[in-house]
Amino acid sequence: xDATAYHxxxxxxxxxxxxxxxxxxxxxxxxxxxxxxGHTRLMLDTLSNNGQVFGMDQDADAHHNVPNDDRFTLIxxxxxxxxxxxxxxxxxxxxxxxxxxxxxxxxxxxxxRGFSTRFEGPLDMxxxxxxxxxxxxxxxxxxxxxxxxxxxxYGELKRPDKAAYAIEAARKxxxxxxxxxxxxxxxxxxxxxxxxxxxxxxxxxLRIEVNDELGALQAMLLSSIELxxxxxxxxxxxxxxxxxxxxxHFMRSGxxxxxxxxxxxxxxxxxxxxxxxxxxxxxxxxxxxNPRARSARLRIAQRTALTTEQIKSATA
Numbered sequence: 001x002d003a004t005a006y007h008x009x010x011x012x013x014x015x016x017x018x019x020x021x022x023x024x025x026x027x028x029x030x031x032x033x034x035x036x037x038g039h040t041r042l043m044l045d046t047l048s049n050n051g052q053v054f055g056m057d058q059d060a061d062a063h064h065n066v067p068n069d070d071r072f073t074l075i076x077x078x079x080x081x082x083x084x085x086x087x088x089x090x091x092x093x094x095x096x097x098x099x100x101x102x103x104x105x106x107x108x109x110x111x112x113r114g115f116s117t118r119f120e121g122p123l124d125m126x127x128x129x130x131x132x133x134x135x136x137x138x139x140x141x142x143x144x145x146x147x148x149x150x151x152x153x154y155g156e157l158k159r160p161d162k163a164a165y166a167i168e169a170a171r172k173x174x175x176x177x178x179x180x181x182x183x184x185x186x187x188x189x190x191x192x193x194x195x196x197x198x199x200x201x202x203x204x205x206l207r208i209e210v211n212d213e214l215g216a217l218q219a220m221l222l223s224s225i226e227l228x229x230x231x232x233x234x235x236x237x238x239x240x241x242x243x244x245x246x247x248x249h250f251m252r253s254g255x256x257x258x259x260x261x262x263x264x265x266x267x268x269x270x271x272x273x274x275x276x277x278x279x280x281x282x283x284x285x286x287x288x289x290n291p292r293a294r295s296a297r298l299r300i301a302q303r304t305a306l307t308t309e310q311i312k313s314a315t316a
Contacts, residue, residue, distance in 0.1 A: 008036075008038065008289075008290045008292070009036070009038030009039045009042065009100070010100060010237055010282065010286075010290065010292060010293045010296045011237055011280065011282055011286070011293065011296055011298045012038065012039060012042055014280050014298055015039060015042075015098055015100075015235050015237065015298060016039075016042055016043065016046060018233060018235040018275065018276070018280075018298065018300035019043075019095075019096040019098060019233045019235050019300075020095075020096065020233050020302075021043060021046045021047065021096065022046070025046065025047055025048060025051065026047065026048050026050035026051050027047065027051055027052075027094075027095035027096065028051075028052045028053075028054070028091060028093075028094045028095055029043055029047070029051070029052070029053050029054070029094060029095055029096040029097070029098070030053070030054045030055075030056065030082065030086070030094055030096070030097045030098065030227075031043065031053060031054070031055045031056070031098050032056050032079040032082060032097060032098060032099040032220060033056070033057065033079065033098075033099055033100045033101065034055030034056060034057040034062055034065070034074065035057060035059075035062050035065070035100065036062070036065050037055065037062075037065040037066070037067055039098055039100060040053055040055050040067065040072065041067055043098075044067065044069050044071060044072060047071065049071070051071055052071050052072075052073075053071060053072050053073075054072075054073050054074075054075055054086060054089065054091070054094075055072065055073070055074050055075065056074075056075045056076075056077060056078070056079045056082060056085070057074070057076065058076065058077055058078045058079075058127055058128040059107070059127050059128065059129075060076070060128075060129065060130075061107075063076060073089060075089070078128065078216055079099065079216065079220045080215070080216035080217075080219035080220055080223075081219075082097075082220055082223050082227065083223035083226060083227055086227065092227075093227060093228070093229045093232075094227050094228060094229065094232060095228075095229055095231075095232050095233070096228075096232055096233040096234075096235070097224050097227065097228065097232075097233075097234050097235070098235045098236075098237075099217075099220065099235070099236045099237065100237045101213075101217065101236065101237060101238050101239060101243050102213075102238070102239040102240075102243070103115050103127075103207070107127070112124070113125070113126075114134075114135060114179055115203070115207060116179075116203075117179065117183065117196065117199045117200065117203055119179070120178065120179060120180050121178065121179050122134075122136065122177060122178060122179070123135040123136040123139060123176065123177055123178060123179060123181075123182060123206075124136070125203070125206055125207045125210045125211070126210055126211065127211050128211075133210060134210060135206040135207070135210050136175075136176070136177050138150070138206055138209055138210060139167055139171070139176050139182060139206070140171055140175055140176060140177075144161070144164045144165055144168050145164075147160075147163070147164035147167060147168075148160045148161045148163075148164040150205050150206065150208075150209045151163050151164065151201075151202065151205050153205075154204060154205035154206075154208040154209060154214075154242065155201040155202055155204055155205030155206075156201060156241075156242075157198075157201055157202070157205070159189070162189055163186055163189055163202065166185055166186055166188075166189065167182075167185060167186075170185040179203075182202070183199055186198075186199070186202060204240065208242070213243075214242060214243070214246065217243060217246060217247075218246065218256060221234075221236075221246070221247070221250045224303075225254065225271045225303075225308060225311065226308055228303040229303065230303055230304070230305050231302060231303060232302070232303045233275070233300060233301070233302055233303075234251065234272065234300070234301045234302075234303070235298065235299070235300045236251075236298070236299055236300075237296050237297065237298045238296075238297050238299075239292075239295045239296060239297070240295065244279065244297045244299070247299050248279075248299060250272075251272050251274055251299055251301040252270070252272075252274060253270060254269075254270050254271040254272065254311060269306060269310060269311065270304065270306065271303060271304055271306050271311055272301035272302060272303060272304060273301060273302045273304055274299075274300075274301050275300040275301060275302055276298070276299055276300045276301075279297035279298060279299055280297070280298040280299070280300070281296065281297060281298075282294070282296055
């Protein structure tokens, strides 16, 4: 499989710079979202022979892109389990973690995966196709209240209840199993001239629910506190406000409520120092070359000397 066609790495140079990988440097790094392997290859090109990269990806399609390099190890699992699987590899601490969140170009462009509104396909949306629950199950079995929650929380629809009731009424007549069927059911709710945006929000909501994307992101971010060496870097690329808000709060305060805890002297007890006060975005040239980069937001933070014990005592 052509890795470049699979997925063009977004904000590649800024990501490597953010991770602090210098020319011919050593160290252990994690590409938490291996995908087409674009970011991984750039890491390997920069690292010395003593460097090491671990890639993680739960999508079996991505496993065809593994580089022929002894310095690379693929862990075919969800990044939420990063800490446990790295321990199985004998790794307790790393120098950098990169996460390029969301859906790869390959997943979007493969109609049979059901991620895109552009193609006819089954309502699947599973990043790990061995997991039992697909978008069709969500649409077909969730109650109106549950669907309303999904569309409000993950799609930020203005009237999520209307979408939920429309689905409930339609599925009584026949099962909703294809992307085109779902879009036909909800078409009357899509604002004129903003149909693409509306359906993108609907599909995003279902995808996040199916894959528990925010739960996985939360688990991965928390594990980074223990995994990263002092001075280690965390670089996360997100594509929508729900992810970006979570990453921003976590990097700033070490928690998802964005509550900064302080010691008795008033010093902030934060596990990270922000290296980018504002999100880094792609320049116009990259956005033109790679449309997916238009919504990308890169945030970078560096692990402080604060120990996990100090963090736990501060939040107790």
